[in-house]
Amino acid sequence: QVRLLESGPGLVKPSETLSLTCTVSGASVTDGDYFWAWIRQSPGKGPEWIAIVYRDGGTYYNPSLKSRATMSIDTSKNEFSLKLRSVTATDTAVYYCARQAGRFSGAGLDPWGPGTPVSVSS
Amino acid sequence: QSVLTQPPSASGTPGQKILISCSGRDSDIGSNAVNWYQQVPGTAPKLLIYNDDERPSGVPDRFSASKSGTSASLAISGLQPEDEADYYCSTWDDSVSDSYVVFGGGTRVTVL
Numbered sequence: 001q002v003r004l005l006e007s008g009p010g011l012v013k014p015s016e017t018l019s020l021t022c023t024v025s026g027a028s029v030t031d032g033d034y035f036w037a038w039i040r041q042s043p044g045k046g047p048e049w050i051a052i053v054y055r056d057g058g059t060y061y062n063p064s065l066k067s068r069a070t071m072s073i074d075t076s077k078n079e080f081s082l083k084l085r086s087v088t089a090t091d092t093a094v095y096y097c098a099r100q101a102g103r104f105s106g107a108g109l110d111p112w113g114p115g116t117p118v119s120v121s122s
Numbered sequence: 123q124s125v126l127t128q129p130p131s132a133s134g135t136p137g138q139k140i141l142i143s144c145s146g147r148d149s150d151i152g153s154n155a156v157n158w159y160q161q162v163p164g165t166a167p168k169l170l171i172y173n174d175d176e177r178p179s180g181v182p183d184r185f186s187a188s189k190s191g192t193s194a195s196l197a198i199s200g201l202q203p204e205d206e207a208d209y210y211c212s213t214w215d216d217s218v219s220d221s222y223v224v225f226g227g228g229t230r231v232t233v234l
Contacts, residue, residue: 037223045124045227045228046124046210046225046226046227046228047159047167047210047212047225048225049222049223049224049225060220060221060222061220061222062222062223063218063220063222066220096166096167100223103221104154104214104221105155106154106155106156106157106172106173106174107157107172107173108157108159108169108172108212109157109159109167109169109212109223110168110169110172110178111168111169112166112167112168113166114165114166115166
């Protein structure tokens with residue numbers, strides 16, 4: 001069974017960099033059939049797709065976050081990460097990682113991790 | 123404001139059938155497959171429908187979906203109390219050079 005688990009700081013100060021890691025078990029991040037994704041959800045709103053990374057380190061970003069976000073992958077640890085720079089209160093959300101079956105694939109995001117809440121506050 | 127438009131709420135009594143709509147554009151629903159997710163409050167979204175109308179293993183067949191043009195819909199037949207949740211449609215958006223995934227604002231389903 002594929003499982004993903006997010007880890008992060010919980011609280012970040014405005015203007016600082018948010019760093020999150022997703023640890024994958026039951027599957028390998030080197031599986032060529034999948035991308036690995038970050039999604040966030042602000043309170044009371046729909047999910048917002050942030051970015052995806054492939055096993056070779058190739059990345060694709062949401063245009064609205066591209067200038068501040070950087071995804072990376074560590075195949076030796078079977079995990080991938082997200083860094084979001086210059087955070088503000090609008091970046092407060094629950095951050096999820098998930099597996100994505102290919103770019104442009106209609107197979108969707110499955111499974112998702114349980115999510116990690118992040119609050120941006122001084 | 124979400125790229126895909128969904129009604130904020132829908133409701134029905136146990137056993138009823140309800141429909142949830144999802145409206146988009148040529149560059150998203152009109153060009154790409156639609157996914158639907160179910161989110162019970164306090165938990166992560168779960169894939170409910172993929173490739174417009176296919177159910178992952180384990181999803182009850184009372185959930186069905188369809189797509190026509192730039193709109194999609196999710197049907198829940200024989201509504202059950204455990205179906206009370208938020209439902210989101212999602213697809214790829216090709217309106218920019220780097221396509222990305224977009225979601226609807228969600229529909230809260232209440233079982234009366």
